[in-house]
Amino acid sequence: MTDESLAGLHDNEAGWQPEPYVLPRLAAVDNLAAALFGRGLSEEAAEALAGAAVQPEDMRRKLTDVNKLRVQGGTLHIVETRLWSASVVPHPANPREYGRRNYALGGASAALRILPEPESVPERGPQLQIRVPHPNDLAHRLDDAKERLVKENPLDDDIAAEGVLQPLMVVPMVVCHDRAPNRPVMLLITADGSSRISAVHHLLGYRPSLIAYDWANDVRKVRREVNRWLRLVQKQGWDALSSAEQGMVRALTVPARVVVGFVPDIRAGVRFHIAVRNFIGLTHIRPPRPYGSAVENEAKGDAVLDSLAEPTRSRPARITPQEKRWFAGMITEQEAAEEGFSPYQDVRTAEIVRTVLGGGTGTARRVNEGIRSLTAKQRPEHEDRVDIAVELILRPVRTAKNDALPYVRPRRAVLQRAYRLPEIKELPADALLEGALDSGRSLEELRDAALKEAAEGLGASGRLGVAQTELAVKASYYMVTAGTMALQTEGSGAARAQDSRSAVGVLRAMLSQRRGVIQAYEVVRAGRLGRPLHEVDEDGAPIYTDDGGYRELTDALVRHTYNGEALTEAVVGLPAARARWATVTKSVDNLCQAVSAMESVPAYEGGGSLVKREGWDPPEIEKARRYLDKASRTLADWADWYQEQNDEPGQGADADATGIHDL
Template identity: 60%
Template sequence: MLDEAIGGEDEIQSGWRPPTLKLPRPAAVDNLATALSARGLSDAAARTVARSAVRPDDMRRKLAEATELRVQGGTLSIIETRLWSASVIPHPANPREYGHRRYPLGGSGSIPAATPEPGSAIGRGAELELRISTPDLLAQRLEDAKECLIRENPLAYDIAAEGVLQPLTVAALTVVHANGHPNASLLIAADGSSRVSAVHSLLDYSPCRVAYEWGRDDRKYRKEINRWLRHVQRLGWEGLREDERQKLRALTVPARVVVGFEAHTSSGQRFHTAVRNFIGLTHIRPPRPYGPAVENEAKADAVLDSLAEPARTGAAHITGAEKHWFAATVTTEELLAEGLSRHSDLRAASIVRSLLGGGVGTSRRVNEGIRSLTAKMRPKREERVDIAVELILRPLRAGQEGDLAFIRSRRAALQRAYRLAEIENLPAGTLIELDDGQGPALEQLCDQALEEVGLGRGNDGRLGVAQTELAVKAAYYMAMAEPMALQREIFGGSEDEDDRSPAAVLRAMLSCRRGVLQAYEVVRAGRCDGKLYEVEESGRRVVTATGDHRELTDRLVRHAYTGEPLVEAATGYQAAAARWASVRNSVESLQQSVRAMEAVPQQVGGRSQVDAEGWDPTAVAAVRGDLDHVDRRIALWSDRHKEMDRQREAEQGLIDAIDRTD
């Protein structure tokens, strides 16, 4: 299954539903502007800030207790509120572009002058001022900045689902034009230009239109906002198309509006320097990241919360007991009292099945948990695998295996092993083999896997369900063994070295009889805390010339299971069964391709291309004709099988009648 199939329109529809909004009364805007002017903002800046507020009356009440935010050299006074997206533009001199800018001194005279940095407005505490030659220069600068930010830091798809989550830090900016054009009073994102650009992309806003058209014309500005408010009022949220819902999620943004600045006595710092220092602390010298392992741990807990919550259309994906089992927050005694397995491979397999199996339904639930921490709309499959592995490794930190080097190598091996594509086809229900007395024993799981080998599964490119479950369980002990019997692939080695991924090695291993028996032996020995030994074709341990059993290593596994296809039967049921497995895989691949095509949007965050415009009827008719031809041929096989069953039943009935007569 492709990740694109998970990130389609259906998943976006589960996003945030913004509250009902109203256009503020002009009187409320005027009252806020008056209060802001009293705090030292110029009349133009005060008006710009006031008209941007979604709830100007609430913002005016907060002015009495503005929050202080200390930065190097001074203290900013801020108010947290929501702003209309049609009132905010990116920072005209956004530092994210510094590494890509071209400067006139190093090029030809055709290169335009770089946009100057805003300075502090004289006599105003919390206002910036930008002096520029013409409005056209700033308009082009804003358009270039928007394109660069969308390319360098694409956020539109995530914002389309959840809106902007973290508040922008915005400040008033007065643009003074050297050619005599009237000053423009703007509101810029001192921190958050990428989010503003993504919002404008979703709403089809041009930043120069925000700055120079709506910025000076209240009637056009309010009309633009009101058309969306009237639209949702007329149709209701349920009556909106998904692309319209995405725009409404982006119609407002949370913000920290700077309404005052006081320099520290000893620094004499000016406002524009304080803003630059704030940006530096946020982006140039941010706090040290936690690191992937810690991040995956945090995501894992969020994912478990999501899976344990009842779904909108059904029960929870896992029970409360399973949640604590997966989180490793239970003792062995509590675990046994709940009827859960003490075997580490069964816990690992249950985690893998619950977080990675079950197809699209499971992926959506796991993604919901990831989004709750990251706001990432389309987490990749690799991210879900890494989270599952982090849960699996938790119990190891309590024992001697808590050594970082031990955990690091096992993490790398399991992350690659559990990227085995067939894992996604594991059913969302219980495993085939359980340890609670209700499911088949390990021997029966092995027998089912051997039956799948006999049907050609694995050699046709995809393992069966029993083969996959056995591979998941064996991979755990093979990675934990010392020496490791399954390691990550070798990069940069000689041509003679095997650079297959652990997932590819597992597929090759479980595709043959000997490999299934080897996996069975690995799980059996692992559950007894025994060493892992190589087995021969019969399943018996290999005996060396010295009479000892040969210990299993990664090199031995790779040597024994090269991935080369076995000699296939050319006639009879076994040959036909292998071909049938290939037919079934082709159907699954076709379904995946159709879902992937449906997930292609018209534009970033937009509707599906084929849902919106369909596809060429001639091309569709040709494909449907081919599918219809295949359907009729396969149906004939089914009819023939039923006919043969009836003949056999009739013959058996005749034989029984003769026997009764005799």
């Protein structure tokens, strides 16, 4: 915001007038640095905090009686003080941007790719560390985050009038570079409050990259910048300053809760960076300002991966660091291939589903620990875990589609419903998935195993087998993300009007049949090749339309083929005839039930059957019988034609073979 845009927003009688600041003596700064170093902070972190303190003597006194803040997994030791705004930068991996991050696995360019989450620094006290490829990566990320936060969460006017009211949680963080000779840089980041510090920098005209790579290495430059404003106030007096200048002076300092120590719970063994993130989650994912469901699930996803990747006192880590990065979408397709991971997104999807949702209560306990670390929700539900898994699955999809909400939102909703398939919860944690690192199982072997389960009646009896479930997970990924959007119209449209089944019901009906297993297999094959999804018959052969093209696989077609509603479009061939025959037999059964129901109507309370006592109107009976006789003769003709074509006398004529029962 420019001086001109600020002018006139606040008159000189309004707003907060800060106390007169003075530049602290260097001796006081050195004494504070020594005291911080004595508390276990690294020398670099101690010097950075001491140089940022507005009143170093006051902060040093408070070190003797620090405040203790309980978070999930431990206790943070904090000191409340004021810091110079020119010494603090936003969190470079700000969680508020989770919903639109660009992940390497989705093909994001290096310039747009997100930075890794900061980690703890062993033996260096309450300090974070982040590794970035090059200084330019962090510089670009800091400036981009500032501009985005200022635009999406504008606080300039409020801060110009009253300064920053709520203290920022400030943590030291060292930046290490992989591909540059630059020495590590010590920054003070806002673990909570990136929007506020970004608004402050916007008012003062600061670029966070300048603070990080220029001022952070030279305390004299920070003091010179601060002194410029202090001299202006001393020279002109507060009342003589313009409204814009007063707003800038109000933003010159920020209240802060500086983390100067951390004591993990003995039983939890939580590391410092996880404790910091837990604090962020309890502040934002819970009230007062939720990030939104998609962003919340993204943040919970990273917390869950941390929980699965960390060993406990009694259990080893559930996933490796490499799997954690793959699931998080933090590696490119080439890096994933070099690590030995499958190039197919359905395999990654199945691995995430098995890891986050399968494995029974043992895995659920680990996943719930990650969820509780951000939300303090004592009993996360299965639906919570499903939503988190889906958000992890969609990270590459969102990046590839540039987070287009009209594309992502409906697909997210359908996957969330589809992966509530109860059989997924019972997938063994150690099952060898097709395409997994430790499995030599081929897609054809998975298909054959699913066919065997279907032949044994699994699915039709109410529960899919392990192979059927895995194939359902993989096929539904492509069916939902494909352009044809099979299963997509659940909940609305013509298909839903007649078929009220959920995605779970459709998937179970599909994988219960031989043809459905073959169709799911062909969906996965086509999806991996990037081809459109088409309908196939029981032998896997494509079904053609009247104009000779492949029949596109749609939601309506899937629902209809696997006991759903009748299609509004024309359907030819044996599949259409079988669907109509199912309608015929169902109608006959309904007629039988209707006749029995009518016969059970009593003539009076407690009396016998009315029709058995008094009969029914002969003309009405004759009319109904004519319809039935006509239908019976038609069915008999069909049986005769079948015998002629197949030369099998005596077959197909009896009621049991047709599936029709005597009235």
